[in-house]
Amino acid sequence: MLTANELKLAAARKALEFVPDDAVIGIGTGSTVNLFIDELAAIKGRIKGVVSSSEASTVRLKAHHIPVYDLNTIDEMPIYVDGADEVNHYLHMIKGGGGALTREKIVAAAAQEFICIADESKYVDVLGKFPLPIEVIPMARSYVARELVKLGGHPEMRHDFLTDNGNIILDVHDLAIAKPVEMEERINQLPGVVTCGLFARRRADVLVLARQGGVEVLR
Numbered sequence: 001m002l003t004a005n006e007l008k009l010a011a012a013r014k015a016l017e018f019v020p021d022d023a024v025i026g027i028g029t030g031s032t033v034n035l036f037i038d039e040l041a042a043i044k045g046r047i048k049g050v051v052s053s054s055e056a057s058t059v060r061l062k063a064h065h066i067p068v069y070d071l072n073t074i075d076e077m078p079i080y081v082d083g084a085d086e087v088n089h090y091l092h093m094i095k096g097g098g099g100a101l102t103r104e105k106i107v108a109a110a111a112q113e114f115i116c117i118a119d120e121s122k123y124v125d126v127l128g129k130f131p132l133p134i135e136v137i138p139m140a141r142s143y144v145a146r147e148l149v150k151l152g153g154h155p156e157m158r159h160d161f162l163t164d165n166g167n168i169i170l171d172v173h174d175l176a177i178a179k180p181v182e183m184e185e186r187i188n189q190l191p192g193v194v195t196c197g198l199f200a201r202r203r204a205d206v207l208v209l210a211r212q213g214g215v216e217v218l219r
């Protein structure tokens, strides 16, 4: 029986097969991505460098002497590799458990293909058991929280946490996310919301899913 960490490592290793030569690739945030960064270090001579989605990933990339580029200097990014807190069968995701959702969404949007790497515990029928993270401008906290209650959720402020952009996170419990694209649009329209952790409009293109029986590649 493989541990969760061993499954994450198996997904990270498999994802190396998607890394094109001589490219700048996008990188997400989290424990699965950390393993991917460590694996990428072994083949860093093959790539030009990386656009990072968080200060935490940047620190790890720099420790491996992998060149980190500013997104504004990059015209083309063939792939973006990131984990997820939940991913459904349409490859819609909940992300932001690590609080890096906004930069992740920006870097993912600029990439041609989103490669999601995950262990089987993340693969779900319906999104929403994992509380949905929402990045919010601090002065809008109460207003946005009241609107989220109207949508049926129970928002909880993430304590002692600020995003890399200086904003707060509301983690929303008990949201029934039957229609992820609609829910993403609805929440993102609320004034004060920077973005929510639903990645449905820009879903994953490929899911590298590590299971006890082996690693599957789903599209």
Ligand SMILES: O=C(CO)[C@H](O)[C@H](O)COP(=O)(O)O
Binding pocket: 028, 029, 030, 031, 032, 033, 082, 083, 084, 085, 094, 095, 096, 097, 098, 099, 100, 101, 104
């Ligand atoms: O969205 C994220 C960070 O903002 C991560 O991708 C997500 O939380 C999964 O993390 P992990 O690989 O540690 O389970």
